[in-house]
Amino acid sequence: MPSPALVFDLDGTLVDTRHDLAAAVNGVMREEGLGEVGLDTFGHLYGVGARPLLAKALLENGIADPDPIEIERLFLRFIALYRADIAGRSLPFPGILDLLVAFRAEGWRLAVCTNKSEPIARQLLDHLKMLDLFDALVGGDTFARSKPDAMPVLGAIERAGARLAGSVMIGDSRADIDAARAAGIPVVAVTFGYTAVPVRELSPDAVIDHFDELRSALDRLGLGLAVG
Incomplete structure (x- = not known):
């Protein structure tokens, strides 16, 4: 049996995986000329996917209602950055x-x-x-x-x-x-x-x-x- x-x-x-997820999000923020977000800011969002992490980082930069198309563009950059150093920390x-x-x-x-x-x-x-x-x-x-x-x-x-x-x-x-x-x-x-x-x-x-x-x-x- x-x-x-x-x-x-x-x-x-x-x-x-928090450190590497946050690092990829912040890499996207830097590319966009926006401020980085602290590790603890994301809280439970580490468990619900990249798009909510990106939306939270944008909100911390004063962008409350990002265009869904823009989120998808940022998501593709996030995936590229994350996979490039997926287990650094x-x-x-x-x-x-x-x-x-x-x-x-x-x-x-x-x-x-x-x-x-x-x-x-x-x-x-x-x-x-x-x-x-x-x-x-x-x-x-x-x-x-x-x-x-x-x-x-x-x-x-x-x-x-x-x-x-x-x-x-x-x-x-x-x-x-x-x-x-x-x-x-x-x-x-x-x-x-x-x-x-x-x-x-x-x-x-x-x-x-x-x-x-x-x-x-x-x-x-x-x-x-x-x-x-």
């Missing part, structure tokens, strides 16, 4: 690398399910030497729908060669929690990610403050290789 999967979100869950969150290696050795299947585009997510994980740790990677453009729809979560589990029973989502946002609920699997939320609402208020099945706590959280939920 196939093993269950641990399905991880990427930005704000596996990897802290991005780092895996503490404890995750050893944990992934240990779970793989035990027989778990591992997958990434992110709303980042699949090619960019693949490039990031490859630069961080994490790509080979995963059996599947699903991005926001892999399927017709992205999180919070169930489709990418279910697709990630299937592509990982895993079974649905006993699989679990690990993420940092409402989109992750809602996608797991839609897919019919439990969800563990991390507190160190990018969310507008504290994850404890979103009623995940478990909450962890550090990846050292993930194994015990799975045990409390009755999740493991013998489930199902």
